[in-house]
Amino acid sequence: MTQTTNRFLDEFAKLMTDAAGAADGLRKEAEQLFKSQGERFLRDMDVVRREEFEAVKAMAEKARAENERLEARIAALEKQLARSGTE
Known part of the structure; x- marks a missing residue:
């Protein structure tokens, strides 16, 4: 029973780590998109x-x-x- 629980927790921890990595990648991509859109907006406004x-x-x-x-x-x-x- 101990091995099953550990395997389950290990898999769950791995899944959470992968999800956190994916969320961080998505956050970085969104930041880059907003930054480039903001720069384009300011450039178009002739600031x-x-x-x-x-x-x-x-x-x-x-x-x-x-x-x-x-x-x-x-x-x-x-x-x-x-x-x-x-x-």
Whole structure:
């Protein structure tokens, strides 16, 4: 009786292990499918990638800083011109 029960439990354990492996494979396949569909959806929506966004953001920050520097220089030159024009 002990051998029959052990064989039954061994077969049942093997079946559960195989089922868990199949479920894991199905999960991975579903994840890959959803990921590829999501990427296709974003590509079709013409969404900007994070790297591109960060590059343009850095360029805009640099341009803004340069603009502020030039504005300050123009203001100083205008002030200097106004002083020399009144003398």
